[in-house]
Amino acid sequence: MIIVTRANITEKELDHIRERIEGAGLRTHISRGEQRTIIGCIGDESRLQDIPLRTLPGVESVMPVLRPFKRASIDFAAERTVVDVGLGATFGGEAVSIIAGPCSVEGKAMLRETAIAVKNAGASMLRGGAFKPRTSPYSFQGLGAEALQMLSDIRREIGIPVVTEVLDTRHVDLVAEHADMLQVGARNMQNFALLAELGRVQRPVLLKRGLMATITELLMAAEYIMAHGNSQVVVCERGIRTFETSTRNTLDISAIPVIKRESHLPVIVDPSHAGGVADFVLPLALAAVAAGADGLIIEVHPDPESALSDGDQSLTLSAFDNLMDRLDPLAAAVGRTIGAAAPAGDAI
């Protein structure tokens, strides 16, 4: 249930409404917009039956929330959420922010080379896997803590924020020490222990859609993180499993407008994993931005042929440069801009 308040509500009236709801054993969530303030009620709503909510001073209307997710629901927010990662990278505002980098961190030199190139091309964030969830236990598993240190060194050196995946609840604090944003991979989307742990850290989370997950399940996973105290969540469409075999996964472009209708959270797209082939990255990236995506996450490698993982879908540095050139006019056509990282030398 949500309570929409009158525009001129006082702090005292707001406190009183929240005290009445919390006094019935529920919790409240507040969203202040320019036009209105919304109080979201979380908990057993039958306990509110005896409270004359509509007559409390400052209340304009009371409405039920039929969606299973509450904090992630569009009803709970007076405005769309803008997730600020720091160092100039934001998701959900006018800027479409591009995250680029290698599938996995293979060494400092290649990471530096990639970071400089993608930043110069206009990317807002650097990606790079330290812990890799590979289908086979015999595939390269990532450099782990060593890679985190490299990410953190390059972040400082180049002045670009970094996102990296966290696979294990035991690594959450370690990864949070090095990265500006923590990624939950598609295979971990419903790892509820991990989601709960991420709710406790004050770092933005990039939550990827599971390859067999519905949009509602994705938003319920976001709800988990938010219910545990972290509202800085960006969701990511990365392709779902269908009967089609000519692409690695089928990019669900329609997920973008659906999520925008259902939720206030920013949504970005991963065209690299969806298509699974470098040639498909550009058209899928253009389609995603045209459909309203708030950002993209793209795999880029200085030498895809020798990449230790996902070489087939990685763009070369020059192909990425070309992609960024093509994105600019498209973003302008849909009233957006392509965001860029803050210049080097800013406070880190």
Added chain:
Amino acid sequence: MKLTPEADLEQCRAEIGAIDREIVALLRRRVDLGLKTKSLKQELGLPILDPGREAAVIRGAVESAREANLPDEPVREIFWRVLSLSRAAQQLEEK
């Protein structure tokens, strides 16, 4: 004598450390009092969990935060955590 910025920073950090220890000691005292109120409530036949009282505690904390010129929403979250600390201690005692 004026401290060098380095020494000043060191002193600030020491003071912050002392405050943190004080916060933990206060939390300990708060949890202990929560346990005491629990046994008193049992003696009086009152329900242990009292959402109305919790809501009033939160409101009080929020009002104090505003007076202290602190952002009220984060303080509200901190106090819900403080309350859950007491709750967890009370439940642990039952086991």
